[in-house]
Structure formats: C-alpha cells, structure tokens
Amino acid sequence: xxxxxxxxxxxxxxxxxxxxxxxxxxxxxxxxxxxxxxxxxxxxxxxxxxxxxxxxxxxxxxxxxxxxxxxxxxxxxxxxxxxxxxxxxxxxxxxxxxxxxxxxxxxxxxxxxxxxxxxxxxxxxxxxxxxxxxxxxxxxxxxxxxxxxxxxxxxxxxxxxxxxxxxxxxxxxxxxxxxxxxxxxxxxxxxxxxxxxxxxxxxxxxxxxxxxxxxxxxxxxxxxxxxxxxxxxxxxxxxxxxxxxxx
Amino acid sequence: xxxxxxxxxxxxxxxxxxxxxxxxxxxxxxxxxxxxxxxxxxxxxxxxxxxxxxxxxxxxxxxxxxxxxxxxxxxxxxxxxxxxxxxxxxxxxxxxxxxxxxxxxxxxxxxxxxxxxxxxxxxxxxxxxxxxxxxxxxxxxxxxxxxxxxxxxxxxxxxxxxxxxxxxxxxxxxxxxxxxxxxxxxxxxxxxxxxxxxxxxxxxxxxxxxxxxxxxxxxxxxxxxxxxxxxxxxxxxxxxxxxxxxx
DNA sequence: CGGCATCTTGAGTTGGGTCAATGGTCGTGG
DNA sequence: CCACGACCATTGACCCAACTCAAGATGCCG
Numbered sequence: 001x002x003x004x005x006x007x008x009x010x011x012x013x014x015x016x017x018x019x020x021x022x023x024x025x026x027x028x029x030x031x032x033x034x035x036x037x038x039x040x041x042x043x044x045x046x047x048x049x050x051x052x053x054x055x056x057x058x059x060x061x062x063x064x065x066x067x068x069x070x071x072x073x074x075x076x077x078x079x080x081x082x083x084x085x086x087x088x089x090x091x092x093x094x095x096x097x098x099x100x101x102x103x104x105x106x107x108x109x110x111x112x113x114x115x116x117x118x119x120x121x122x123x124x125x126x127x128x129x130x131x132x133x134x135x136x137x138x139x140x141x142x143x144x145x146x147x148x149x150x151x152x153x154x155x156x157x158x159x160x161x162x163x164x165x166x167x168x169x170x171x172x173x174x175x176x177x178x179x180x181x182x183x184x185x186x187x188x189x190x191x192x193x194x195x196x197x198x199x200x201x202x203x204x205x206x207x208x209x210x211x212x213x214x215x216x217x218x219x220x221x222x223x224x225x226x227x228x229x230x231x232x233x234x235x236x237x238x239x240x241x242x243x244x245x246x247x
Numbered sequence: 248x249x250x251x252x253x254x255x256x257x258x259x260x261x262x263x264x265x266x267x268x269x270x271x272x273x274x275x276x277x278x279x280x281x282x283x284x285x286x287x288x289x290x291x292x293x294x295x296x297x298x299x300x301x302x303x304x305x306x307x308x309x310x311x312x313x314x315x316x317x318x319x320x321x322x323x324x325x326x327x328x329x330x331x332x333x334x335x336x337x338x339x340x341x342x343x344x345x346x347x348x349x350x351x352x353x354x355x356x357x358x359x360x361x362x363x364x365x366x367x368x369x370x371x372x373x374x375x376x377x378x379x380x381x382x383x384x385x386x387x388x389x390x391x392x393x394x395x396x397x398x399x400x401x402x403x404x405x406x407x408x409x410x411x412x413x414x415x416x417x418x419x420x421x422x423x424x425x426x427x428x429x430x431x432x433x434x435x436x437x438x439x440x441x442x443x444x445x446x447x448x449x450x451x452x453x454x455x456x457x458x459x460x461x462x463x464x465x466x467x468x469x470x471x472x473x474x475x476x477x478x479x480x481x482x483x484x485x486x487x488x489x490x491x492x493x494x
Numbered sequence: 495c496g497g498c499a500t501c502t503t504g505a506g507t508t509g510g511g512t513c514a515a516t517g518g519t520c521g522t523g524g
Numbered sequence: 525c526c527a528c529g530a531c532c533a534t535t536g537a538c539c540c541a542a543c544t545c546a547a548g549a550t551g552c553c554g
Binding site for chain 2: 080082083084086088090101102103104105106110111130133134137140141143144145146147148149150151152154155156157158159161162163202204205244245246
C-alpha cells in the first residue's frame with residue numbers, strides 16, 4: 001500500500017502518532033495553522049527516511065546539504081568542533097522537531113548531527129520546497145518562523161552561556177527538557193536524559209564533573225531524585241527560582 | 248525628485264555607496280547573485296528609513312515586528328536581558344548587514360536593538376516580501392540564506408561562550424571585526440571599536456574589568472596598540488594562533 | 495572648566511576546571 | 525546466565541582564571 005496514502009488517511013482520522021508526517025505535523029501545526037491540504041503536500045515531499053542507531057551520524061561538518069530533518073522518533077544532537085578538541089553541543093532535537101538550517105546558506109552543513117538513541121528521521125527537501133509555487137506559501141512561511149524561533153533559542157542560550165552560573169544552567173536545561181516532554185504528552189517530572197553527562201556539559205558549557213556535582217547538589221537540596229539517566233523533578237518552583245534569582 | 252529613481256540610477260552607475268539600497272545590495276549580493284531587476288524591486292520595497300542617535304533604541308523586547316533592518320550607516324547592537332539585570336549582547340551589526348529575524352515567529356521582537364553610534368537604517372518589510380509572487384523568489388531565498396548564516400554565527404559564538412578563555416574570546420572578536428572592516432574596504436588593522444568595553448564584555452560573556460585587562464595584556468604581548476577605542480592590530484598571526492591553540 | 499561616564503589597575507575571593515581514583519552500568523560473547 | 529570489558533558517572537583534592545569590590549585615571553560633552 002502506498003505509504004503516502006496511508007499517512008493521509010491517518011491524518012484525516014487524527015491518528016497521526018505513527019505516521020511519517022506526524023513529526024512534521026507537530027512542528028508545523030503548533031506555531032500556526034497549516035491546512036490539511038498543505039499537510040497532504042508535505043507528506044508527498046517526504047520521500048527519504050533514515051533509521052539511525054545510537055551514535056550514528058546523520059551528517060558531518062562539511063556534508064552536503066539536502067534539506068531539513070524532522071525527528072520522527074528518538075533523540076538527536078547537533079554539535080560543532082574546535083580544532084583543539086573542544087565540542088559545543090548546539091542543541092538537542094526530539095520527536096516533532098525540525099533542524100538542519102545551518103546548511104541552507106553554503107549548501108554544506110557547518111556542524112555534525114548525531115543520534116543519541118536509535119532514531120528515525122524524515123528528510124524535508126529544502127530546494128524542492130523553494131521551487132514550488134505560491135500554493136506552498138504557508139509552508140515557506142513556517143520555515144521562516146521555525147528559523148526565527150531557532151534564532152530566539154540561540155539568544156537565550158547565549159545568555160545562559162555568557163553569564164549564568166552552573167546551577168542556573170542545569171536548572172534551565174532541566175526545565176526546558178521537562179517542558180518539551182510535557183508538550184509531547186510525556187511525564188514532565190520523570191525525565192529520562194538519554195544523552196551522556198558529557199553531552200549535557202558540552203551543551204551547557206561545563207565539564208562533566210561539574211554537571212555531575214550539580215546533579216548531586218540538586219539532589220541534596222531536595223530538588224531532584226537522580227538515578228543515572230532517570231531524573232525525577234521534585235521541586236519545580238525552586239528550580240525556576242534558581243533561574244530567576246541566581247546565587 | 249523621487250528617491251527610488253535616484254537610487255536606481257545610482258545602482259546602474261555602480262555608484263552605490265550612498266544610495267539607500269547600498270546596504271541591502273552589499274548583504275544580498277555577496278552571498279549569491281541578485282539580478283539588477285531584483286535590486287530595483289528591493290529599492291521599491293524600502294519605504295521607511297530611520298535615523299538614530301547613539302543610544303537610541305530601534306526596537307525593544309516586545310516591540311511589534313515590522314520587518315528586517317538593513318544598516319545603511321553606523322553601528323547597531325542587539326541584546327537580551329535577564330531579569331536579574333544581566334545583559335547579553337547577541338550581535339553587532341555594521342553597514343550592509345541585515346538583522347531582526349528574531350521577530351518573524353511571534354511578530355514581536357525578543358531582544359532590543361540599540362544604536363551604538365548615530366546610525367541610519369532601512370526597514371525591509373518582511374510580510375510584504377512574503378506576499379509577493381514568484382518573481383521575488385531570489386530575494387526570498389536570500390533571506391533564508393541570511394538566516395542560515397546567522398544561525399551559523401550563533402553556533403560559533405556559542406562555542407566561544409561555552410569553552411573559550413578570555414584571550415581567545417577577545418582575539419576572536421577582534422579578528423572578526425577586522426575581517427568585517429576589510430570587507431567594507433576599511434583598514435583591517437586600525438580598528439575603531441565604538442562600542443564600550445562593557446558592550447564587548449556583554450557580547451563575549453566577560454566583565455568589563457576582564458576585557459580591559461586582556462586588552463592591556465595583548466598590548467604588553469605586542470599584539471595590539473590600544474588607545475581607548477582606537478585599536479591597532481600589530482600581530483594578526485599571533486592572534487589567530489591564540490584562537491587555534493589556546494592556552 | 496567641571497561633571498559624568500568610561501576605562502584601567504590592584505587586591506582578594508571563588509566557582510569551576512584539572513587530575514586522579516573509584517564505582518556503576520550496559521552490552522556482548524562465551 | 526554470567527563474566528568481562530568498555531564506557532559512563534561520581535567524588536575528592538587542588539589550582540587558577542575570572543569575578544568582586546574599590547580606587548584612580550582618562551576622556552568626553554555641555
């Protein structure tokens with residue numbers, strides 16, 4: 001059976017969680033309104049799916065740019081490398097999120113994208129969309145909006161990296177992650193952080209040891225229950241307080 | 248006399264440095280090719296110009312989004328604020344650069360934009376461009392490319408903020424500034440940093456005192472000659488070396 | 495010329511980095 | 525199913541780069 005038809009049927013029945021376009025749906029519908037006919041069009045655009053094992057790279061620094069990627073399942077990261085070996089994780093992307101905008105300008109990716117756990121991705125061919133006519137305008141607008149939002153996130157993150165203390169950084173990370181889990185209908189207070197402590201450190205601009213120490217401190221303060229990758233948030237309010245009024 | 252005609256004439260004569268669209272020209276031509284007829288179209292789009300005195304705000308956090316801004320002359324900064332008073336300068340924009348993408352998603356700006364010196368700006372009405380037909384496709388593509396490049400810059404900057412030492416940060420800033428001055432035909436080794444040391448610090452995630460101390464250190468090392476805002480770069484290579492092989 | 499913002503410098507403190515050792519966890523293959 | 529090895533996480537002791545606080549110096553504008 002034609003997979004696209006299958007997808008469309010599922011969309012119409014509002015049972016989208018397993019369809020290929022579900023990931024696109026989530027990202028594109030939330031920020032604004034996308035019509036059903038546009039969703040059908042998006043389904044047709046998605047011809048390439050990738051299944052990655054944990055640790056696999058989707059693309060590397062310098063890889064040719066084919067389009068944006070929507071995460072259908074799993075967890076991805078993007079990271080940049082300094083020639084002295086330092087790594088900066090620029091972001092984590094979970095189900096329903098779209099990324100890969102860094103390749104549009106030069107047609108090569110400027111950072112690498114790596115699977116944190118087994119993941120499934122949909123390629124959204126960017127050039128194809130650009131060459132489509134006016135009836136794809138809503139989709140084109142959504143891509144602007146997504147990029148704009150990405151820029152906004154980077155602004156917040158630069159604020160964090162530029163002047164926040166360790167506790168504030170980790171608290172922000174946990175609450176952001178919690179928020180995104182809630183958005184997806186998962187428990188917001190029982191997190192599973194599948195990335196390593198090193199990934200978290202590279203995202204937050206801290207060393208592994210510091211990340212670990214702050215987890216321990218948060219646990220001692222009664223804010224968290226930490227069992228390796230399993231984190232229970234016990235005191236949301238105090239975490240928020242740590243961010244708003246640090247030190 | 249109609250200013251748009253004036254502008255177009257100047258473009259055709261290749262004497263663009265004083266025309267309103269010159270700023271747009273620079274940014275839009277460099278990354279790719281924009282036809283002359285497209286440039287004419289862009290000229291027509293620019294209806295609003297703003298003249299700001301040093302210290303004036305172009306927009307604030309929460310201001311309604313009207314479009315992107317091209318810097319015609321002067322120097323602008325964008326910055327975000329944390330409620331405890333911390334400031335993060337997200338970028339400096341000089342003649343020919345376009346910014347303001349953070350407002351596309353929510354139709355409100357997420358950061359403030361402030362003039363560092365007396366500056367002149369052209370408003371590029373974003374919604375108008377989006378509603379134009381296919382003959383504006385090259386322009387639309389260039390906006391994607393500009394946003395993509397902005398995202399790439401933020402990646403580099405997050406790397407800097409996340410793990411670079413003070414000397415590396417300042418060296419990067421100086422070389423970036425130098426590069427952009429060269430692009431504009433100004434001297435690359437005799438810089439005038441019109442922003443305050445505090446602005447530089449807020450951009451680089453350091454305190455004023457640290458910025459000042461590193462300037463002094465660079466001078467002692469024979470890399471710079473520092474006279475307040477006037478900076479002479481004496482040893483480009485060693486600055487680059489500091490970035491590539493820090494500590 | 496006076497006043498105010500900016501810049502520099504010094505002395506002391508500290509948060510996070512470094513280095514090193516140990517303890518846990520997970521996946522693989524016998 | 526268990527044992528091994530590799531990777532990951534935690535903890536401790538020590539150190540240093542950048543922060544804080546404070547005092548002058550410099551430069552700019554009215």
